[in-house]
Amino acid sequence: MERRLQQLFFVLSLVALALILAAAWQANSPSWKTYQKQFLQLEAQGEPNAVAKAAVLATPPQIHQTLLPGLQRVDRCTTCHLGADDPTMKDAPEPFRYHAGLGPHIASRFGCTICHGGQGLATDKEDAHGNVEFWQTPLLSKEYIRASCGRCHKEGDVPDVPELAEGRHLFETQGCRGCHKLNGVGGSIGPDLTEEGANHRSPDWLERHFLAPNAVSAGSAMPNFHFTREQARDLTYYMLSLTSEEMGTFFSSMRSIPGPAYGRQLFVEKNCVSCHAVGGVGAKTGPDLEGVTKRHSMEWLDEQLVNPELVYPGSAMPEYDLETNARKALVAFMAVATSDDLKSILSGKPRAQSPEEIAIEAGKQDFSRFGCVGCHGTELQGGVANPNAQGGEVPSLLHVSDDYTKDEVIAIIRNGRVPPIDNPAGPPPPLYMPSWKHLLSDEDINRIADYLWSKQQLKKDSW
Amino acid sequence: MNLIREIWQSIVRRDPLSTDKGKSELVFLNVWLHIHPAKVKKENLKFNHSFYLGFITFFLFLILLTTGIALMCYYRPYPPQAYQDMKDLQFVVFMGPFLRNMHRWAAHGMVVCVFLHMCRVFYTGSYKKPRQFNWVIGVVLLLLTLGLSFTGYLLPWDQLAYWAITVGTNIGSYAPFIGGQVREILLGGHTVGEAALLRFYVLHVAVLPAAIILFTIVHFWRVRKDGGLSRPVWKLKPEKTEALVTIGAPAETAPLNIAAASKDKTYGLMEVVTGKPIFETVTAEEEADTVFSYPYAFVREAVVLMATVTTIMTMSIFMNAPLEELANPAKTPNPAKAPWYFLGLQELVSHSALLGGVVAPTLMVLALIAIPYLDRNPSRRPADRKLILWLFTFFVVANLVLIVVGTFFRGPGWALVPPWVHVISGAE
Numbered sequence: 068m069e070r071r072l073q074q075l076f077f078v079l080s081l082v083a084l085a086l087i088l089a090a091a092w093q094a095n096s097p098s099w100k101t102y103q104k105q106f107l108q109l110e111a112q113g114e115p116n117a118v119a120k121a122a123v124l125a126t127p128p129q130i131h132q133t134l135l136p137g138l139q140r141v142d143r144c145t146t147c148h149l150g151a152d153d154p155t156m157k158d159a160p161e162p163f164r165y166h167a168g169l170g171p172h173i174a175s176r177f178g179c180t181i182c183h184g185g186q187g188l189a190t191d192k193e194d195a196h197g198n199v200e201f202w203q204t205p206l207l208s209k210e211y212i213r214a215s216c217g218r219c220h221k222e223g224d225v226p227d228v229p230e231l232a233e234g235r236h237l238f239e240t241q242g243c244r245g246c247h248k249l250n251g252v253g254g255s256i257g258p259d260l261t262e263e264g265a266n267h268r269s270p271d272w273l274e275r276h277f278l279a280p281n282a283v284s285a286g287s288a289m290p291n292f293h294f295t296r297e298q299a300r301d302l303t304y305y306m307l308s309l310t311s312e313e314m315g316t317f318f319s320s321m322r323s324i325p326g327p328a329y330g331r332q333l334f335v336e337k338n339c340v341s342c343h344a345v346g347g348v349g350a351k352t353g354p355d356l357e358g359v360t361k362r363h364s365m366e367w368l369d370e371q372l373v374n375p376e377l378v379y380p381g382s383a384m385p386e387y388d389l390e391t392n393a394r395k396a397l398v399a400f401m402a403v404a405t406s407d408d409l410k411s412i413l414s415g416k417p418r419a420q421s422p423e424e425i426a427i428e429a430g431k432q433d434f435s436r437f438g439c440v441g442c443h444g445t446e447l448q449g450g451v452a453n454p455n456a457q458g459g460e461v462p463s464l465l466h467v468s469d470d471y472t473k474d475e476v477i478a479i480i481r482n483g484r485v486p487p488i489d490n491p492a493g494p495p496p497p498l499y500m501p502s503w504k505h506l507l508s509d510e511d512i513n514r515i516a517d518y519l520w521s522k523q524q525l526k527k528d529s530w
Numbered sequence: 531m532n533l534i535r536e537i538w539q540s541i542v543r544r545d546p547l548s549t550d551k552g553k554s555e556l557v558f559l560n561v562w563l564h565i566h567p568a569k570v571k572k573e574n575l576k577f578n579h580s581f582y583l584g585f586i587t588f589f590l591f592l593i594l595l596t597t598g599i600a601l602m603c604y605y606r607p608y609p610p611q612a613y614q615d616m617k618d619l620q621f622v623v624f625m626g627p628f629l630r631n632m633h634r635w636a637a638h639g640m641v642v643c644v645f646l647h648m649c650r651v652f653y654t655g656s657y658k659k660p661r662q663f664n665w666v667i668g669v670v671l672l673l674l675t676l677g678l679s680f681t682g683y684l685l686p687w688d689q690l691a692y693w694a695i696t697v698g699t700n701i702g703s704y705a706p707f708i709g710g711q712v713r714e715i716l717l718g719g720h721t722v723g724e725a726a727l728l729r730f731y732v733l734h735v736a737v738l739p740a741a742i743i744l745f746t747i748v749h750f751w752r753v754r755k756d757g758g759l760s761r762p763v764w765k766l767k768p769e770k771t772e773a774l775v776t777i778g779a780p781a782e783t784a785p786l787n788i789a790a791a792s793k794d795k796t797y798g799l800m801e802v803v804t805g806k807p808i809f810e811t812v813t814a815e816e817e818a819d820t821v822f823s824y825p826y827a828f829v830r831e832a833v834v835l836m837a838t839v840t841t842i843m844t845m846s847i848f849m850n851a852p853l854e855e856l857a858n859p860a861k862t863p864n865p866a867k868a869p870w871y872f873l874g875l876q877e878l879v880s881h882s883a884l885l886g887g888v889v890a891p892t893l894m895v896l897a898l899i900a901i902p903y904l905d906r907n908p909s910r911r912p913a914d915r916k917l918i919l920w921l922f923t924f925f926v927v928a929n930l931v932l933i934v935v936g937t938f939f940r941g942p943g944w945a946l947v948p949p950w951v952h953v954i955s956g957a958e
Contacts, residue, residue, distance in 0.1 A: 072830060202855065
């Protein structure tokens with residue numbers, strides 16, 4: 068017995084030793100070493116003599132990584148993709164081929180995964196390419212890779228990627244925010260889209276979803292917007308670019324994108340001219356903007372655009388909810404704007420607006436910006452399918468004054484409403500009017516009501 | 531040669547192991563080994579008496595200590611670096627996955643073994659006089675083990691960790707009056723976040739290990755002072771049960787029958803503070819039943835140690851510790867589950883928060899602590915303790931059933947879903 072136990076102890080110790088060696092062997096033979104050997108052989112082929120060949124082949128294997136604190140990532144892709152930054156490797160087989168056409172996006176400053184997706188930390192193919200469980204952003208296919216530009220270029224036009232700007236425009240004009248939150252603003256009927264670009268959804272799924280929501284996601288409350296294939300593609304690009312990741316200042320497009328041209332476009336879009344003049348040309352409600360960039364600091368102007376009341380109590384200027392780049396662009400435009408600019412802008416807008424018209428216009432913008440149009444339509448026509456609600460669809464708002472007073476409508480906007488049910492035994496209708504009182508100020512809601520009333524079609528005389 | 535022998539002698543300072551004196555000195559001149567007696571009872575070494583579960587638990591703890599210190603070299607306890615460090619362990623640290631796997635599987639193993647050890651002690655009635663308080667210390671060690679496992683669960687900072695701790699601490703917050711505050715102190719806030727990660731880390735690598743080491747020392751010391759392991763049930767002598775006399779704990783009724791039996795040997799422990807020497811009387815029969823700890827006890831312990839180590843290593847080569855995506859407070863998995871050993875409680879909570887979150891855990895802990903004081907039956911024989919054995923078995927089975935149901939039979943929305951049915955969740 069005692070002897071047996073001693074033998075058993077000896078055997079078990081040997082087993083433990085073998086297991087440690089097995090684990091060490093497992094750790095010591097990762098797949099990236101094989102790739103590095105292949106690459107060295109490829110490199111050695113180009114060497115003129117045996118000594119140089121031997122020197123190349125003797126390079127010890129090591130992990131290559133690009134540390135990108137500004138992008139909060141570490142990319143080890145070049146551990147296998149060894150020729151990515153070596154122009155002589157332009158005809159080499161993958162994974163060693165040279166990556167041409169990076170432009171200003173040099174690999175040592177931008178890494179790989181910010182555009183390509185995948186798991187930069189990983190050092191074996193399957194994990195690195197990210198098509199594994201519990202990794203949210205697998206490698207993007209070639210078709211969709213340009214969508215990644217939108218991760219840093221969050222505003223304005225991105226050169227060579229019209230899809231992004233178009234997708235962004237569709238998102239803001241088709242009322243997507245009515246149901247979907249993006250960066251904290253929007254409804255809660257549909258899922259939050261703030262991190263949709265890191266959601267492990269395939270581009271193909273997204274695209275088919277935009278074409279026919281119910282075909283890929285049965286029972287989805289999302290209406291079919293009858294997008295064209297191009298529009299679906301644009302929106303897919305935009306979705307893939309959405310991320311809440313903080314990009315360091317070096318990587319954000321802020322320095323390069325905002326220019327006076329974009330600022331001028333915003334100046335027109337936001338209707339600044341209805342209150343402001345430049346060099347005496349324009350409306351007189353707000354201050355003349357000539358030389359405003361000399362009178363105030365950049366910070367002051369930026370803050371004024373963020374929160375007019377805070378900088379200048381009692382200011383009648385609305386908050387426009389502009390993003391950083393947009394504000395910078397506007398300031399850039401103000402620095403160069405002349406009365407001639409204003410004349411040309413005004414020539415597209417024949418007359419100054421009255422305060423009522425301004426309020427109605429602001430209401431229309433709110434109606435679009437906060438996503439009301441998603442269900443009620445850009446022309447208030449309604450008509451989006453809502454099974455088991457009375458009438459089976461979202462009602463038109465063109466006759467709302469027939470049934471409600473303005474105050475009642477304001478109350479409905481504030482508190483939300485569940486539509487009357489057609490068949491009590493059936494499932495509740497997927498769409499309902501959310502409560503907006505936490506998202507919209509009373510002023511916003513009043514302006515929206517003003518806008519609705521401005522659009523009411525006249526009652527028939529026979530009433 | 532003489533110099534070498536002299537150096538060796540200066541280290542070991544004992545007679546050769548071929549002599550009985552040398553075997554004894556090996557034990558009591560060595561600070562690490564002297565927790566053993568020089569001689570142990572042969573029957574107590576039998577595997578099917580203790581299953582060496584206490585030893586296995588201790589050895590697992592040693593594995594955890596060594597792998598844990600190694601892991602600390604690669605870990606930063608703040609999000610999201612904590613998660614990145616897990617990925618680094620997986621992809622770039624030499625033998626990193628092996629290291630983390632060993633720590634993970636040893637941790638689960640320790641929870642299991644500490645529980646099995648408790649069951650063994652209960653079924654053999656070994657918590658009875660004079661070992662009542664050591665049972666209580668054992669319960670404390672069980673709770674500390676759960677605490678260590680629970681705090682370690684959060685450290686990878688992935689979805690699994692984040693939501694298990696969120697659910698786990700929520701269960702705790704159902705306790706009336708103090709539950710909310712305790713949760714807040716533990717988390718350093720109202721939700722699991724940076725502060726919680728740092729606090730769990732401090733608890734995991736400093737506070738709880740220190741506590742468990744201290745209590746383990748007390749536990750071992752008392753095992754020794756209570757006369758080593760309890761006698762196997764099959765060796766119990768009916769008439770002697772009551773009058774077991776033990777070193778360090780003389781019963782008032784124990785007779786100091788020094789000059790009595792002829793063949794019996796009496797061992798004395800002198801220099802006792804009370805001034806009264808304590809004696810243990812050993813019958814000749816018992817004397818014949820003892821063996822030297824070297825090599826009989828040591829070789830068995832060494833075999834158990836190596837068996838434990840090889841088992842954990844084998845598991846670590848073939849099974850990877852789970853790592854899900856980075857913790858995301860905005861994305862609740864459905865269902866969100868506590869660590870498996872708390873799933874019994876979560877199952878109860880799903881029926882009644884008061885029952886599962888407050889009543890059941892409190893009663894369980896109190897009942898466990900009180901067992902040696904409530905069970906006044908002096909007999910350790912299974913035939914004499916049918917009722918309490920059934921009660922304990924019910925407690926064990928109920929716990930296991932609840933854990934199995936919570937682990938394998940609960941799907942999205944905590945609905946009853948058998949494990950062989952695949953539920954697609956996540957898609958809206």
